Amino acid sequence: MREVVRREFNRYYSGLEAEELRVPEMPKREFAFLQFGGEVMIRHMKFNDPASLKGYIVENTPAHIYHSSAYYKTPDAVDMNEKGWQSADLVFDVDSDHIRTVCKEKHDRWRCMECGREGLGFPPESCPNCSMKKIDTRTWICEDCLEAAKKEVIKVIDEYLIPDFGIGGSDFDVFFSGHRGYHIHVRSESVRALSGDGRREIADYVRGIGLDVRSHGFRDVKNEILVGPDMKDGGWRGRIARAVYEFVNRSSFVELKEVVAPNVAKNLSENKEKFLKNIASDPPYWGGLKGYTLESLEKIALASIKDLVCNIDERVTIDSKRLIRCPNSLHGKSALKTLRVGYSNIDDFDPLKEAVAFRRGSIRVYVKEAPRVRIGDDELGPLDDKTLEVPLALGLYLICRGAAEPR
Amino acid sequence: MSLMLTKEDLAKYPFLKESATFVESLQLDLSDLATEEYSCVLMKALARIRNGIDRTAKPVDLSDPETEILAYPLSLAFVYGSKSNWLLNRFATVEAKRVEEELRREPEGKLVEIAELGFAWDIQQENLKLEWEELSFSMPVHAYLEAATGFNDTHWKLINRYVKGGRVFLNSGSLSRLISEGFKMKIIRRGAERELADFRLPEALRRHLDEIMKYAQRNAQYDEKLPQGLVSDARPPCIVAIMEDVKAGKSLSHMARFALTTFMVNVGEGVDEVLKLFGNVADFDEGKARYQIEHIAGMIGSKTKYKPPKCDVLRSFGLCVGMNESCRNAKHPLNYYRRELKRMSRFGGQVDARGRKKRV
Ligand code: SF4
Numbered sequence: 001m002r003e004v005v006r007r008e009f010n011r012y013y014s015g016l017e018a019e020e021l022r023v024p025e026m027p028k029r030e031f032a033f034l035q036f037g038g039e040v041m042i043r044h045m046k047f048n049d050p051a052s053l054k055g056y057i058v059e060n061t062p063a064h065i066y067h068s069s070a071y072y073k074t075p076d077a078v079d080m081n082e083k084g085w086q087s088a089d090l091v092f093d094v095d096s097d098h099i100r101t102v103c104k105e106k107h108d109r110w111r112c113m114e115c116g117r118e119g120l121g122f123p124p125e126s127c128p129n130c131s132m133k134k135i136d137t138r139t140w141i142c143e144d145c146l147e148a149a150k151k152e153v154i155k156v157i158d159e160y161l162i163p164d165f166g167i168g169g170s171d172f173d174v175f176f177s178g179h180r181g182y183h184i185h186v187r188s189e190s191v192r193a194l195s196g197d198g199r200r201e202i203a204d205y206v207r208g209i210g211l212d213v214r215s216h217g218f219r220d221v222k223n224e225i226l227v228g229p230d231m232k233d234g235g236w237r238g239r240i241a242r243a244v245y246e247f248v249n250r251s252s253f254v255e256l257k258e259v260v261a262p263n264v265a266k267n268l269s270e271n272k273e274k275f276l277k278n279i280a281s282d283p284p285y286w287g288g289l290k291g292y293t294l295e296s297l298e299k300i301a302l303a304s305i306k307d308l309v310c311n312i313d314e315r316v317t318i319d320s321k322r323l324i325r326c327p328n329s330l331h332g333k334s335a336l337k338t339l340r341v342g343y344s345n346i347d348d349f350d351p352l353k354e355a356v357a358f359r360r361g362s363i364r365v366y367v368k369e370a371p372r373v374r375i376g377d378d379e380l381g382p383l384d385d386k387t388l389e390v391p392l393a394l395g396l397y398l399i400c401r402g403a404a405e406p407r
Numbered sequence: 408m409s410l411m412l413t414k415e416d417l418a419k420y421p422f423l424k425e426s427a428t429f430v431e432s433l434q435l436d437l438s439d440l441a442t443e444e445y446s447c448v449l450m451k452a453l454a455r456i457r458n459g460i461d462r463t464a465k466p467v468d469l470s471d472p473e474t475e476i477l478a479y480p481l482s483l484a485f486v487y488g489s490k491s492n493w494l495l496n497r498f499a500t501v502e503a504k505r506v507e508e509e510l511r512r513e514p515e516g517k518l519v520e521i522a523e524l525g526f527a528w529d530i531q532q533e534n535l536k537l538e539w540e541e542l543s544f545s546m547p548v549h550a551y552l553e554a555a556t557g558f559n560d561t562h563w564k565l566i567n568r569y570v571k572g573g574r575v576f577l578n579s580g581s582l583s584r585l586i587s588e589g590f591k592m593k594i595i596r597r598g599a600e601r602e603l604a605d606f607r608l609p610e611a612l613r614r615h616l617d618e619i620m621k622y623a624q625r626n627a628q629y630d631e632k633l634p635q636g637l638v639s640d641a642r643p644p645c646i647v648a649i650m651e652d653v654k655a656g657k658s659l660s661h662m663a664r665f666a667l668t669t670f671m672v673n674v675g676e677g678v679d680e681v682l683k684l685f686g687n688v689a690d691f692d693e694g695k696a697r698y699q700i701e702h703i704a705g706m707i708g709s710k711t712k713y714k715p716p717k718c719d720v721l722r723s724f725g726l727c728v729g730m731n732e733s734c735r736n737a738k739h740p741l742n743y744y745r746r747e748l749k750r751m752s753r754f755g756g757q758v759d760a761r762g763r764k765k766r767v
């Protein structure tokens with residue numbers, strides 16, 4: 001079955017302009033490959049230009065192609081210490097698998113390997129029946145998952161990278177990973193030298209980890225007299241102020257009561273307008289409500305930032321030696337392309353259409369089981385135990401996902 | 408020399424001088440410095456190291472800046488020549504403390520210049536007035552992170568700073584602290600470099616080194632007798648989880664490292680034991696780790712022994728791995744541990760000196 005996929009991958013790469021495989025500062029990058037059916041990564045390869053990379057790929061037809069986020073003096077040295085790490089891009093990884101979307105109820109399933117309990121949707125951390133943590137999942141993606149991932153990407157960029165970190169449009173690229181999510185590569189000189197600890201601080205920053213509201217200007221001057229940040233302030237300072245404003249504005253008494261003590265919730269919802277006017281005034285005034293202390297404010301602040309923090313895979317951001325997918329290479333688990341997304345057009349970007357690599361032809365497959373799937377303009381499912389002729393991209397997708405076999 | 412900086416400044420801030428090549432350039436001259444002619448330089452250098460051992464940050468003698476300027480590399484030569492991380496850390500800490508105190512007295516424009524010449528940090532003067540403080544400087548995020556990741560207090564976390572347009576806004580106290588930390592790291596990093604491994608102090612100076620080490624032994628005994636070592640069965644779940652990550656070679660967050668180290672130190676493990684524990688971790692850097700552990704154990708720096716963070720804090724950093732029965736009443740991992748120890752001794756079985764449970 002892999003033969004078909006391999007053959008089609010090879011056809012794709014043979015027809016590709018070498019230039020499409022270019023990676024910035026190629027001679028300093030390590031390249032790595034995973035073969036079809038292979039478990040061991042072929043690593044420590046070096047290519048000085050796109051043509052030699054293409055030559056290697058066409059000859060070997062790997063299932064996955066990666067390059068290092070790092071820049072090395074000797075990228076092909078086998079010993080990590082001999083490679084001579086110089087710097088590395090800062091990478092953010094958004095994976096729709098980690099985002100709780102309602103559509104997961106429709107296409108995802110999990111099963112406890114211990115007791116066999118099964119369920120639909122986002123997998124629980126441990127089995128509700130036997131509380132073991134060995135959970136097997138069968139996950140799919142759909143437009144909604146990918147849309148949710150895209151929203152996270154936009155959040156990272158618009159809410160954090162641009163205003164707080166001053167990273168401009170020419171300093172980063174966004175890529176659709178070819179399967180479940182997106183990557184942001186930041187290449188500006190200022191981030192490249194960051195240490196692992198420094199990268200972790202940036203990951204914590206966008207994830208809202210370790211936030212201490214007292215460091216952002218909240219103080220009790222006297223009983224129930226509080227000062228605090230201005231919504232116009234930069235960074236997390238202004239972000240908290242705006243978040244609290246919006247949270248109090250949209251929350252009912254019942255919702256507030258889940259966060260603070262009932263009497264505070266009552267006071268707050270009865271005097272909502274005055275409270276909001278006060279924090280919006282110049283300078284802002286945060287207190288004056290009975291029972292309303294720094295502690296209650298802290299609780300509200302932490303509750304209100306929940307939607308503002310970014311759902312990224314922090315391990316990727318922290319790692320200064322990560323292997324990431326090559327642009328325009330194929331993802332061996334989807335047969336879709338890793339594709340650069342122009343950030344100005346990201347709203348209209350439809351990954352399941354634009355990342356399709358095989359636009360012509362069809363293939364006959366036997367489908368074991370699949371939920372509704374769309375690739376390009378073609379849709380199918382849910383269905384099981386059927387043999388049918390489908391467009392090539394869709395067929396390869398199902399085969400790569402392990403849900404179908406060529407017939 | 409720049410417009411604003413004087414010879415006194417070079418004496419106060421030795422990191423401004425090109426000290427990078429000092430070993431090579433001084434190797435020949437080092438023995439000269441042992442001669443009668445330079446005896447005051449030698450005296451100054453030795454006094455400076457003793458200050459380090461005593462943890463007293465004395466200002467440099469500005470009546471004779473040239474001697475101080477020469478004395479600094481000589482004291483560094485002793486410190487590196489001693490091959491003692493303990494001495495290196497002490498010396499760097501006190502030098503940094505001294506520099507911080509000096510910096511706090513400087514006008515704003517000078518701070519900018521010092522940071523620029525010492526570390527190539529692009530500092531700008533700002534005029535950001537907040538409710539009750541004024542942030543009069545800004546620096547690039549990456550430069551900030553170079554130094555600030557060495558601190559454990561939450562208010563140094565980037566997320567708790569005023570960050571805008573790629574810059575971190577600071578008051579002058581914070582900037583002084585960062586510069587002095589940058590200086591400390593420079594001294595310590597240099598000590599870990601390969602070329603320094605072969606550095607030997609000239610024969611003529613060895614006698615003085617021996618005296619310094621004797622002085623250290625007399626005056627800086629590691630104080631407290633630490634209690635027994637770790638009793639595995641009494642560990643709280645959060646610590647167990649972190650230790651498992653360590654075993655698996657995963658790289659630990661700053662907080663996880665801090666929690667584990669403080670915990671180990673507080674249950675009476677020695678620096679070497681804690682170091683051994685970390686040996687597996689992917690991004691392990693022994694020099695740096697030893698320094699951090701000694702700092703946490705209160706052997707160097709502020710001399711306070713750090714406690715692990717409270718459960719609340721661990722929870723907010725995602726390190727509390729779900730509480731078990733005994734966790735319920737513990738607000739602190741050490742609390743948990745002490746109680747478990749008590750409970751275990753009640754149920755028979757003693758705890759031996761290395762902390763392993765003995766069956767009776
Ligand atoms: S409750 Fe405290 S002691 Fe228990 S696991 Fe959580 S952090 Fe550790």
Ligand SMILES: [Zn+2]
Pocket residue numbers: 112113114115116117127128129130131132
């Ligand atoms: Zn189960």
Ligand SMILES: [Zn+2]
Pocket residue numbers: 101103104107140141142143144145146
């Ligand atoms: Zn979905």
